[in-house]
Amino acid sequence: MTSFKQKLSAAQRIEVKRQMDIYRQGVQDIIPPEDLEEKIAKSLIEERPLKIKLGLDPSAPDVHLGHTVVLNKMRQFQDNGHVIQLLIGDFTGKIGDPTGKSVARKQLTDEEVKTNAQTYFEQFGKVLDMEKVELHYNSKWLSKLNFEEVIHLAGQITVARLLERDDFDERIAMSKPISLHEFFYPLMQGYDSVVLESDIELGGTDQHFNILMGRHFQERFEKEKQVAILMPLIEGLDGVEKMSKSKNNYIGIDESPNEMFGKAMSIPDELMIKYFELVTDLSPEAVEKVKTELESGKMHPRDAKMLLGKTIVRMYHSEEAGEKAEQHFVTVFREGAAPEEIPEQQWEGEQQTGILDLLTALDLLPSKSEARKMIQNNGVKMDGKRVTDPQLTVEIKDGMVVQVGKRKFVRVALKH
Amino acid sequence: MTSFKQKLSAAQRIEVKRQMDIYRQGVQDIIPPEDLEEKIAKSLIEERPLKIKLGLDPSAPDVHLGHTVVLNKMRQFQDNGHVIQLLIGDFTGKIGDPTGKSVARKQLTDEEVKTNAQTYFEQFGKVLDMEKVELHYNSKWLSKLNFEEVIHLAGQITVARLLERDDFDERIAMSKPISLHEFFYPLMQGYDSVVLESDIELGGTDQHFNILMGRHFQERFEKEKQVAILMPLIEGLDGVEKMSKSKNNYIGIDESPNEMFGKAMSIPDELMIKYFELVTDLSPEAVEKVKTELESGKMHPRDAKMLLGKTIVRMYHSEEAGEKAEQHFVTVFREGAAPEEIPEQQWEGEQQTGILDLLTALDLLPSKSEARKMIQNNGVKMDGKRVTDPQLTVEIKDGMVVQVGKRKFVRVALKH
Numbered sequence: 042m043t044s045f046k047q048k049l050s051a052a053q054r055i056e057v058k059r060q061m062d063i064y065r066q067g068v069q070d071i072i073p074p075e076d077l078e079e080k081i082a083k084s085l086i087e088e089r090p091l092k093i094k095l096g097l098d099p100s101a102p103d104v105h106l107g108h109t110v111v112l113n114k115m116r117q118f119q120d121n122g123h124v125i126q127l128l129i130g131d132f133t134g135k136i137g138d139p140t141g142k143s144v145a146r147k148q149l150t151d152e153e154v155k156t157n158a159q160t161y162f163e164q165f166g167k168v169l170d171m172e173k174v175e176l177h178y179n180s181k182w183l184s185k186l187n188f189e190e191v192i193h194l195a196g197q198i199t200v201a202r203l204l205e206r207d208d209f210d211e212r213i214a215m216s217k218p219i220s221l222h223e224f225f226y227p228l229m230q231g232y233d234s235v236v237l238e239s240d241i242e243l244g245g246t247d248q249h250f251n252i253l254m255g256r257h258f259q260e261r262f263e264k265e266k267q268v269a270i271l272m273p274l275i276e277g278l279d280g281v282e283k284m285s286k287s288k289n290n291y292i293g294i295d296e297s298p299n300e301m302f303g304k305a306m307s308i309p310d311e312l313m314i315k316y317f318e319l320v321t322d323l324s325p326e327a328v329e330k331v332k333t334e335l336e337s338g339k340m341h342p343r344d345a346k347m348l349l350g351k352t353i354v355r356m357y358h359s360e361e362a363g364e365k366a367e368q369h370f371v372t373v374f375r376e377g378a379a380p381e382e383i384p385e386q387q388w389e390g391e392q393q394t395g396i397l398d399l400l401t402a403l404d405l406l407p408s409k410s411e412a413r414k415m416i417q418n419n420g421v422k423m424d425g426k427r428v429t430d431p432q433l434t435v436e437i438k439d440g441m442v443v444q445v446g447k448r449k450f451v452r453v454a455l456k457h
Numbered sequence: 458m459t460s461f462k463q464k465l466s467a468a469q470r471i472e473v474k475r476q477m478d479i480y481r482q483g484v485q486d487i488i489p490p491e492d493l494e495e496k497i498a499k500s501l502i503e504e505r506p507l508k509i510k511l512g513l514d515p516s517a518p519d520v521h522l523g524h525t526v527v528l529n530k531m532r533q534f535q536d537n538g539h540v541i542q543l544l545i546g547d548f549t550g551k552i553g554d555p556t557g558k559s560v561a562r563k564q565l566t567d568e569e570v571k572t573n574a575q576t577y578f579e580q581f582g583k584v585l586d587m588e589k590v591e592l593h594y595n596s597k598w599l600s601k602l603n604f605e606e607v608i609h610l611a612g613q614i615t616v617a618r619l620l621e622r623d624d625f626d627e628r629i630a631m632s633k634p635i636s637l638h639e640f641f642y643p644l645m646q647g648y649d650s651v652v653l654e655s656d657i658e659l660g661g662t663d664q665h666f667n668i669l670m671g672r673h674f675q676e677r678f679e680k681e682k683q684v685a686i687l688m689p690l691i692e693g694l695d696g697v698e699k700m701s702k703s704k705n706n707y708i709g710i711d712e713s714p715n716e717m718f719g720k721a722m723s724i725p726d727e728l729m730i731k732y733f734e735l736v737t738d739l740s741p742e743a744v745e746k747v748k749t750e751l752e753s754g755k756m757h758p759r760d761a762k763m764l765l766g767k768t769i770v771r772m773y774h775s776e777e778a779g780e781k782a783e784q785h786f787v788t789v790f791r792e793g794a795a796p797e798e799i800p801e802q803q804w805e806g807e808q809q810t811g812i813l814d815l816l817t818a819l820d821l822l823p824s825k826s827e828a829r830k831m832i833q834n835n836g837v838k839m840d841g842k843r844v845t846d847p848q849l850t851v852e853i854k855d856g857m858v859v860q861v862g863k864r865k866f867v868r869v870a871l872k873h
Binding site: 132136183186190191192197199200209216219223224228 | 548551552599600601602603604605606607608609611612613614615616617619620625629632634635636637638639640641644
């Protein structure tokens with residue numbers, strides 16, 4: 042095999058190194074790095090961009106900072122002229138759960154898939170240049186495979202190899218059933234890369250196995266093998282679990298400036314630098330400076346966290362919004378007062394209302410049981426006074442302020 | 458569930474028992490027997506025949522006595538008015554080996570599948586009434602499944618259940634690779650029973666797992682579950698391995714009377730009764746009588762074996778052919794003389810021919826290396842004289858008799 046690296050001019054060699062340095066920032070793993078170098082070299086010599094694939098689950102389109110770890114990396118490729126392939130895994134979404142056991146894995150309609158893809162598209166626009174993004178739906182090719190082709194695909198992989206995947210391995214060890222169709226999800230992901238002829242696939246470290254399937258199947262189908270770039274998973278606000286919607290420990294990129302800022306302030310101190318590195322656009326040098334000043338005590342952790350919050354708000358809203366969110370936070374939480382701008386809600390219900398009904402009607406809590414729990418945890422205040430009795434009947438007054446947790450306020454307005 | 462057995466008249470109850478007694482003869486296992494009774498009861502009350510499925514591999518259509526163990530059982534069902542479903546697994550045959558590793562598992566063309574099915578049909582006619590047999594090809598439904606339907610099918614079974622199959626289990630234990638597509642063969646066999654709505658599936662004990670797949674999938678697809686009837690596997694002429702073409706230890710049902718008879722005589726004594734029970738049409742009482750007389754010494758094992766040989770020849774040729782084959786055997790082997798009727802072959806080759814070329818040209822041995830081995834084992838005679846030198850050059854003479862092993866003779870005829 043001739044190596045493209047050997048054909049590079051001196052200037053091109055510098056360019057390859059420049060790109061490699063950028064792509065290496067913050068990654069957990071590049072498998073294998075020498076293939077990535079070779080692909081960059083090839084793209085320079087052949088003057089064609091690389092194809093960078095990202096697979097997306099069409100059923101959960103709420104984008105949070107956890108996703109942006111990967112999106113920021115994709116943006117770097119895009120800035121260097123490479124092409125992003127967003128792959129909506131709609132074929133899987135349309136199947137639902139064939140065992141009929143999981144209610145969660147319900148079948149999506151074509152309409153839902155399109156709507157969810159649109160949601161992704163709008164949110165990703167905050168990080169990527171969406172005009173230069175290719176959008177693909179894998180149902181386009183997967184739904185056309187017949188049984189013979191599926192068997193041919195299945196013939197390219199061994200059962201032992203599939204059982205190496207951590208979660209399968211664990212379930213076998215614990216005698217938890219694995220339905221045979223589950224073996225097909227990594228196969229599909231791998232076959233998508235064959236069809237898309239992807240050069241690189243990006244994902245979190247939890248996608249290690251599935252992304253390597255792409256390399257495997259491309260090789261079996263005599264295509265050039267993609268490089269796996271695995272990004273670290275970022276812990277959520279709890280500092281323990283991976284950030285995810287289901288754990289409710291996330292900062293959504295569509296959230297309001299005050300919500301974002303407040304959530305950023307609740308991150309455990311020890312995660313701050315990781316957040317700076319993975320979810321902000323600060324340069325490695327700027328992050329290094331924060332790190333040094335924190336260690337030397339020159340910077341107070343609270344101030345570092347305020348910088349983090351302001352930066353995140355700036356990225357997804359504006360410079361000004363960042364300043365305002367900081368000001369809001371200082372007013373409410375540092376000075377213990379109610380914020381200047383409390384959203385107002387018109388009250389059209391009964392004058393006498395149970396506290397649980399009130400909290401849910403004002404959308405401050407999603408259910409009565411959640412509202413009861415919040416009261417029991419001392420998290421509900423009315424006009425600054427703590428509510429302790431979940432059975433309380435409230436006499437609604439105009440201008441009354443209801444507060445849930447540290448950051449949610451509503452001013453009740455009565456019809457006149 | 459209402460039981461059909463409870464609705465039976467006294468006469469019908471006797472009929473169920475009569476059929477059960479017949480079907481139980483010589484079987485290894487009925488899973489479960491109570492379902493078989495219930496199905497017979499149902500067929501009497503609803504006046505509809507049961508559907509008895511037998512799956513056939515389209516790649517190896519040579520039928521031998523090993524197959525007849527199952528065919529004889531099917532004949533009993535046919536005699537009681539039930540319907541035979543012969544299922545040619547042509548879908549599998551058309552796929553070949555998707556890993557490309559096995560030369561043996563080559564793809565069959567439509568033409569080959571049809572020819573092989575025809576071969577089965579002709580041979581089965583010696584046991585079954587082929588006018589009352591349904592012939593099915595599973596490519597009819599399997600080739601139409603799309604990926605979504607395949608995934609739905611795969612969703613009905615767990616990986617653990619598939620790994621229970623003995624050969625998979627062993628291969629995992631020995632770290633021998635199992636290609637994922639292999640998991641689909643039991644699935645297909647199971648799904649065939651769903652489509653055919655089979656009441657009973659017959660097979661050798663080596664089909665235990667696959668036939669139970671039929672029950673499993675019928676249940677998952679909300680069909681009435683089939684009963685598995687497993688017949689013992691019969692050892693071949695070597696007395697050790699299962700009778701099969703690849704082991705060359707079989708008696709083909711298309712073989713000549715003399716070949717059949719001779720092979721029957723070579724069976725180890727201890728297998729004789731099993732052969733009487735499983736591959737002859739003698740009644741259980743007649744077999745019992747042979748058994749008792751053998752044990753008491755009233756009958757010589759050689760005579761019992763001659764009865765076996767004669768019976769097999771009668772079944773697949775005629776009463777007369779059985780008598781003649783016996784006579785032939787006595788003449789050749791007991792009296793040490795050449796048989797009366799030696800097949801003649803016209804010789805059109807060189808007058809001076811190497812012995813190895815001669816043996817292969819006369820089709821007495823398949824290759825020169827086999828011919829050399831046979832000479833080294835003292836298995837080749839010319840005009841009654843043993844040949845010891847594989848390099849021997851033979852002067853071909855008209856009427857010369859060439860003999861290989863105990864039973865193969867050719868008389869060479871020269872052109873005049």
